[in-house]
Amino acid sequence: MFFDTWIGLLRVPVVGTLAYVALVLFIRVSGKRTLTKLNAFDLVVTVALGSTLATVLLSNSVALAEGVLAMALLIFLQFAITWVSVRSTHFESLVKSEPTLVLRDGMFLDAALRSQRVTRDEVLSVLRSQGVSDVAEVHAVVLETDGSMSVLQESLRRAAQPTLPEAA
Numbered sequence: 001m002f003f004d005t006w007i008g009l010l011r012v013p014v015v016g017t018l019a020y021v022a023l024v025l026f027i028r029v030s031g032k033r034t035l036t037k038l039n040a041f042d043l044v045v046t047v048a049l050g051s052t053l054a055t056v057l058l059s060n061s062v063a064l065a066e067g068v069l070a071m072a073l074l075i076f077l078q079f080a081i082t083w084v085s086v087r088s089t090h091f092e093s094l095v096k097s098e099p100t101l102v103l104r105d106g107m108f109l110d111a112a113l114r115s116q117r118v119t120r121d122e123v124l125s126v127l128r129s130q131g132v133s134d135v136a137e138v139h140a141v142v143l144e145t146d147g148s149m150s151v152l153q154e155s156l157r158r159a160a161q162p163t164l165p166e167a168a
Contacts, residue, residue: 008060011060012057012058015056015057015064015067016056016057018064018068019053019056019057019064019067019068019071020053022068022071022072023049023053023071026071026072026075027075030075030076030078030079031079033078033079033082034075034078034079035049037146037148038096038145038146039095039096039097039145039146040097040145040146040147041081041095041096042078042146043146043147045074045075045077045078048074049071049074049075052067052070052071052074053067053071055067056068056070081095096145097145098145099142099143099144099145099150100112100115100116100142100143101140101141101142101143102116102118102123102141102142102143102149103123103135103138103140103141104139104140105138105139105140106135106136106137106138108120108123112143116143118143123141123149126141126149126151127141127151130151132151132153136154137153137154138151138152138153138154139152139153139154140152
């Protein structure tokens with residue numbers, strides 16, 4: 001239970017280092033998009049890569065070559081799907097959701113909250129974490145495609161509007 005063999009202990013640093021180096025190389029070759037969290041699909045790939053690395057590290061039944069091939073396959077599929085989605089709006093709509101407005105001009109959009117299964121308390125928690133104490137100050141809260149929420153404050157909207165120059 002606490003110790004199996006010295007070979008098992010030696011396997012972890014050797015296989016772990018090699019699998020880690022392979023993963024870093026794959027990520028560098030495939031580009032920054034591989035580990036983004038722009039949508040739920042990206043998150044699944046990131047979690048799957050971590051799970052694959054852990055399995056290669058800790059499971060004697062998975063050889064290093066199999067684990068490296070599995071990581072390469074995940075990265076290739078991520079690359080292929082994002083490549084196609086950038087070139088086809090129809091395909092993009094299949095793999096990526098749209099952002100949803102859940103609060104506008106200080107008013108909760110209850111239908112949007114229900115459809116996205118988000119509570120008012122969760123939105124208020126996000127507002128508090130952004131330092132917002134008054135919902136009326138908020139121009140909008142958007143539930144992004146990756147599940148995060150963006151807060152657009154009223155003061156930012158006013159600052160973006162052009163102002164007239166002062167008379168001399």
